[in-house]
Amino acid sequence: MKPTLLILAAGMASRYGSMKQIDGFGPNGETIIDYSIYDAIKAGFGKVVFIIKEEFVDNFKAIFEPKLTGKIETDYVFQNFDLKQFGIEEEIYREKPWGTAHAILSARKVIKEPFCVINADDYYGFDAFKKMVDFLNNEATDSNYSIVGYQIGKTLSDFGSVSRGVCKTNAAGYLEEITERTQVYKKGDGIVYEENGVEYPLEFNTPVSMNFWGFTPAVFKLTEDLFKVFALENKDKPKAEFFIPLIGENLVKTNTASFKVIPTDNQWFGVTYKEDKPFVQNSIDQLVKDGTYPENLWNN
Template identity: 60%
Template sequence: MQPTLLILAAGMASRYGSLKQIQEFGPSGETIIDYSIYDAISAGFGKIVFIIRENFAAEFKEIFEPKLKGRVAVDYVYQEMDAFVGDHAVPADRSKPWGTAHAILCAKNAINEPFAVINADDFYGTNAFVKMAAFLNNDCKSDVYSVVGYELGKTISEHGSVSRGVCAVNAAGNLSAINERTKIYKNSEQIVYEEADGSTHPLSPDTPVSMNFWGFHPSVFNLSQDLFNEFLDKNLANPKSEFFIPIVADEFIRRNLGQVKVLPTSAKWFGVTYKEDAPGVQASLSELVKNGEYPDNLWK
């Protein structure tokens, strides 16, 4: 059975104001998602599942259905506030979605095979999809998950700080811990992360970091459900609390349920953390097209 690609896109409408404005970066009006899907199909993924919000489903389908029809199976899952909360009552003042690990949990009834998870607005590169497909086809088990490890220096924005999951990797190439560093930036020639108290700590450019490109066995759904219940017991009243994928990965390791392989890639990530990043993304894609890595029209 071919692996599935789960694309986290529930936050898109709030970021772009309207889906009509999903930014076009490629020479024929391609979005960043188009490149990820193209790479996934080329690497042998058999199904794309989009996690979106129901209130923009019609608009979203209008954009992607015509491109993908006949090329790959497509499914849609809605991340709604009351999904999988069990006996917990969602507080009236809660407007923020529950986070990326909750988004995955919402796909529980749509996926029965090994699958990868990516963000909608990050460009991951062909190499990362090839490595992930090989992992999902050959090595993925209920006790073996994976994450693509990017070199930190290839994931920095020139226009401000970024948030990255800094990976600690053991001698066997497995994740031993992942720390979400929410403020990483270039300080003259050095890359540093800043703590809440304002203190800064250097990070080497080759430090492996997660860009939310994960490989999971469907066993992750039951684990996520258990952890989400625990999370709600503790955090229900905090309107800003979020249930993130690294929480699930960390607990999977901490509870000795299995291992998370780090799949190293030298691919250069790019994405639009700041609107000033957009011209750079456009230039990078033009360069890849010029070098023959992508056709100038992905869906022709």
């Protein structure tokens, strides 16, 4: 059975100012998701599942179904606030969704095969999809997962600081810990992160998570158990978020599962800020000129 691609597309883009998940960047208005799915099909994925808000389902289907019919199986799941599905009877007030790790629980009833999770608004490159498929087909077990590690120097914006999950690995290339650095930016010819007003340097090739994770369906039960604890512990923190790195951190610390850090030297790019859009468009134009992608992605 071919692996599944799970795309996180339910979040709203507060800093970007609009729904960047379905904004057009390619020569014919292709979204970043289009390029991810194109690479995923080429790499050997068999199904794509979109995590979206229910009110956007018609929008997404209108955009993607005409392109994908006959090329890859599709499904749609919705992230919602209902805690009773997890056995939590207590009413908990929220100002925002519960986060990316909670979002993947939305897919637990439709994914029965090894799968990977990506962000809708990030460009990852074919190399990452191919390496992930190889891992999911040949190495993934219920206690051996993975994460694609990008070189931090190839993931930054020219228009402001970014958050990056900095990965520390052991000699065998497995994750020891992942630390969220919330203020990472270029400074001169170098890279720094800021903490409590102090700047610390980072090497260009430091591996970071861009939310490209590989799992088996066993992770759903593990995540659900962790989420129940998280929700009750944070019931008085309406902005607290349950992120995927928290799963990785917990499973590694408790020796429940290991995470192979799969290195890629692909250039990552994304649209954190509105000002990033021309750079992304130019980057895609260059990839088309280089022959990485056809000019008309789906009509070839």
